[in-house]
Amino acid sequence: MVLKRIKSPFLRYTLLATLALVLFFFVFILSIYWGAWGSIPNKEELSDFQYQRASEVYTADSVLIGKFYLYDRQPIAFEAIPEHLRNALVSIEDERFYDHSGIDYQSLGRVAVKTILMQDQSAGGGSTLTQQLAKNLYPRRDRKKTNIVVDKIKEMVIASRLEDIYTKEEILTHYLNTVSFGDNTFGIESASLKFFNKQAKDLNVEEGAVLVGMLKATYGYNPRIFPERSLERRNLVLQAMANNHHLSNEEKDSLTDKPLKLDYRDFDNNAGLAPYFREEVRKQLLKWNAKQKEEGHDYNIYTSGLKVYTTLDYNMQFWAEEAMREHMQSLQGRFEKSYGKNAPWRTNKKLIEKVVKQSGIYQKLKKQGLEHGQIIDSLSKKKQMVLTDWDGEKTVQASSIDSITHYMKFLNTGSLALDPKTGAVKTWIGGIDFEHFKFDHVAQSKRQVGSTFKPIVYTTALETGILPCTYFSAEEVAYENLKGWSPSNSGKKDETYLNYSMEEALSHSVNTVAVKVLEKAGISNVLTMAKNMGIFSKLPEQPSLALGTGEIYLNELAGAYASYVNDGKAVLPYLIEKITDKKDSVLMEFKPKRARKTAFSEETRQIMIEMMKGTIDRGTASRIRSTYKLNNAIAGKTGTTQNNKDAWFVAITPKLVHVTWVGLDHHEIGFKSTSLGQGANAALPIFAKWMQEMNKHPYYNEITKAQFERPNPAILEMLDCEPVKRDGFFKRLFKNPDKKKTKKFRKGN
Structure with missing residues (x-):
């Protein structure tokens, strides 16, 4: 026996301990591989995974105006990912991506030495892009440190299996379609549309570097929130591209000097173009989806990647919203000024109480068992809140009742x-503002x-x-069989003597004639x-x-x-107009x-x-x-x-x-x-x-x-x-403009 030949007890026990540790670690790895720490997807499962895709809403002129999703993701093909973006990703995240088979042992060794021996916490995790894809597909559920080793080994096993199933191009494509960019945005296409308002295939080198740079920390390097940090990270990505011979030093220097420019577009249901229209589209889609399920079709408007082509004209809608905002802001000012200090939203206590009782927050407190007085006391407490008007948002000290009365004064609109x-x-x-x-x-x-x-x-x-040139008197009439109901005009008393043709009465909206x-x-x-x-x-x-x-x-x-x-x-x-599936096959017209x-x-x-x-x-x-x-x-x-x-x-x-x-x-x-x-x-x-x-x-x-x-x-x-005929002299002589004519309204014609 080898151990018996070792005379030093210390060496013998050290070797025994090492062998035991190796054996333990080997058994530990096998236990993970065999599923003792949770199942690991097999090759068959990995070869058939499905993305949850956002459904997209387009205008008649093919402009994307909205999405319905649980996860904002729009998968794209490898050909739609520009080469410079792929190079940027590999350069900064996994330089030996094309050389390893899912696990980069050289990188793991480097991390082990730096982290364990040198106590360098910035050494990184040594994960390859394939391992990161494994983590994207099967996110870690337990964040405890004790499970990190188990999760890492699981991801290595999955990564090895992925490498056996997919080509490097396919792995890159799956990775870029699944990786998170924060704010519930997944995949390079959705991120490109959000931050630069363009498809991924149209990104330039510096824009691609910004998005790739975000992957290290989606919040910390978010270009909208932290533009300076994002710029530094972008330039680091460009340097990595140069180091890996994907950019010349001259190209790198030129791109590094460029400022950070975003064209941010958030597909928030409360914001963006035509939010009311999009909500009505969503409601109609849900009805359509319910019928589809009755017929055995398993579509989901939030995960199936449907494409919804609508009738809306993008420019016409944009101009309509601009016109609405311009007019309603001006009209609101004149409306409030006309009431002055005696505005009903300030002085009409009965109305205010009625509106407060109808509010959602009042009804919520009532369901909790509070009495009216208790609810009013609660809603009267001042606190810091944000109130919105046509000039924007303002942070003020106000109560919930103040908020309710603030919003009840707003004129609203609808147009089609x-x-x-x-x-x-x-x-x-x-309406004027979908959010509120x-x-x-x-x-x-x-x-x-x-x-x-x-x-x-x-x-x-x-x-x-009845001929269009039939004349009707504008004289006001009190209808005896309608309790003296007497429609009137906004004109002068002189109208009593006027007789309007139908055309003139309609064009001037004469009430008395309309009733006749x-x-x-x-x-x-x-x-x-x-x-x-x-x-x-x-x-x-x-x-x-x-x-x-x-x-x-x-x-x-x-x-x-x-x-x-x-x-x-x-x-x-x-x-x-029509609904298609993710492959553009028409489902319904x-x-x-x-x-x-x-x-x-x-x-x-x-x-x-x-x-x-x-x-x-x-x-x-x-x-x-x-x-x-x-x-x-x-x-x-x-x-x-x-x-x-x-x-x-x-x-x-x-x-x-x-x-x-x-x-x-x-x-x-x-x-x-x-x-x-x-x-x-x-x-x-x-x-x-x-x-x-x-x-x-x-x-x-x-x-x-x-x-x-x-x-x-x-x-x-x-x-x-003639548009209008005036009564003759004798008819005017015997007409009293201050006395209404009385008659019965004939309903039976």
């Missing part, structure tokens, strides 16, 4: 533009539509045989017409219907107005849906377009021409509801229908005055500013320069009459 031939949505703005106001005023909000309902009344009248037209056309006929034009909301079977007391969704109203430039057929607004039945005749359609042109050219929306100097072919209608609660504007062009609503979420608060809250002032400018911007860009000439077809000469002849 669609292609009237198909219903394809081109712009969608559900999640409620979507396009798809979720039903509001009284005011005078924007009048065209439906007039359309019905024409269909029942409704009476003559018949309420039931108007309700039927509304239904045929795509209005599916239940409407009041009352004379006030003529003034727009019915509550309708904004997208519903847009689909109805589309019929005026779509051969009399309403459309159903739609958002998604969405076709336009328009009414099968024509709601009204071609003659009526042409007359209504001419009448609504009058609204723009000389009626309630004439500031389109005078103030905003728009010469586009536009027809439309303004709308303002009772007590100035809702402001509306609908614009019809040959290629687009655009609807805008402005108001407050709390119905108890309206505009202080009609001059401020009327549709022409509160809602119209959003469309006008948007159209002004579109007119600047020749690419959109097909839309902006489109003209309505010339009406049939017979139509023009039917409209050729």
